[in-house]
Amino acid sequence: MKILVADDSxxxxxxxxxxxxxxxxxxxxxxxxxxxxxxxxxVGSEKPDLVLSDWNMPNMTGIECLQALRASGSAVxxxxxxxxxxxxMREKAASAGALFLIAKPFTxxxxxxxxxxxxx
Amino acid sequence: xTDFQDTGERRRTSDAPLLITELIDEETVQSIAQEAWxxxxxxxxxxxxxxxxLPEDAVSSWVEVVGPWTGAVxxxxxxxxxxxxxxxxxxxxxxxxxxAEDVADGMGELANVxxxxxxAVLPGPSxxxxxxxxxxxxAGVDALRVDLLWRGQSLTIxxxxxxGALTDQQNNPQKNEVPL
Numbered sequence: 332m333k334i335l336v337a338d339d340s341x342x343x344x345x346x347x348x349x350x351x352x353x354x355x356x357x358x359x360x361x362x363x364x365x366x367x368x369x370x371x372x373x374v375g376s377e378k379p380d381l382v383l384s385d386w387n388m389p390n391m392t393g394i395e396c397l398q399a400l401r402a403s404g405s406a407v408x409x410x411x412x413x414x415x416x417x418x419x420m421r422e423k424a425a426s427a428g429a430l431f432l433i434a435k436p437f438t439x440x441x442x443x444x445x446x447x448x449x450x451x
Numbered sequence: 452x453t454d455f456q457d458t459g460e461r462r463r464t465s466d467a468p469l470l471i472t473e474l475i476d477e478e479t480v481q482s483i484a485q486e487a488w489x490x491x492x493x494x495x496x497x498x499x500x501x502x503x504x505l506p507e508d509a510v511s512s513w514v515e516v517v518g519p520w521t522g523a524v525x526x527x528x529x530x531x532x533x534x535x536x537x538x539x540x541x542x543x544x545x546x547x548x549x550x551a552e553d554v555a556d557g558m559g560e561l562a563n564v565x566x567x568x569x570x571a572v573l574p575g576p577s578x579x580x581x582x583x584x585x586x587x588x589x590a591g592v593d594a595l596r597v598d599l600l601w602r603g604q605s606l607t608i609x610x611x612x613x614x615g616a617l618t619d620q621q622n623n624p625q626k627n628e629v630p631l
């Protein structure tokens with residue numbers, strides 16, 4: 332399985348990848364994207380099985396990326412990993428087609444809770 | 452029918468600016484920061500609510516919140532503390548010598564996580580900005596400051612209204628040299 336991790340912070344991408352491994356998802360290919368536009372392009376070129384994306388990013392936000400993907404017909408499973416987990420944002424995420432929203436800070440247990448049904 | 456006398460009371464009340472000290476307290480900010488530290492820095496990393504005095508080379512990272520209350524959540528610590536925090540965040544991926552970009556990235560993410568969770572406690576709807584790193588912006592009157600110690604080193608978190616020096620900072624790009 333290939334997982335695309337999109338976050339404008341290299342530090343946070345490393346933390347997300349480390350947490351994936353700690354949660355037991357350590358035998359998957361990881362691809363990184365620096366913002367929403369990069370993620371949108373890499374969904375096309377890398378064909379990931381899952382996208383884990385930050386919300387607030389320069390160039391293109393995570394929600395804009397998701398909306399662009401769905402508008403283009405892509406049904407790639409998509410989840411947010413973001414510092415904001417308000418009910419309003421969760422609703423926006425779900426309406427746009429996100430499977431889940433993991434709020435930062437997260438633990439490996441949070442990842443397991445949201446990803447066990449998604450990652451085989 | 453009762454005559455309605457407009458005393459201006461309702462208008463004054465609704466127009467009154469929201470003060471941060473009426474919206475969030477020090478314990479809540481500390482609790483948010485502690486949760487971020489435990490998850491991102493390490494399970495056994497504790498923030499102790501004691502003032503320690505910041506060194507001269509202090510650096511800050513912050514995120515702006517724009518909504519019913521508008522201002523910034525600012526994290527400030529010494530440069531050595533910032534490097535140590537970034538090293539903890541990067542863990543096994545930390546290079547032998549951290550460059551300024553790594554430190555700015557790490558400090559920015561800490562401000563982003565703390566700021567995002569502070570925003571969730573404040574009245575909404577509001578929007579969170581992207582993290583910025585630079586010299587400490589001065590806090591105005593509408594500010595809540597939490598003094599903490601991490602590994603014996605000083606660290607402050609200030610939730611401050613936009614009427615303070617952030618506006619001045621934005622007009623002086625030389626003060627904010629490392630936008631993320």
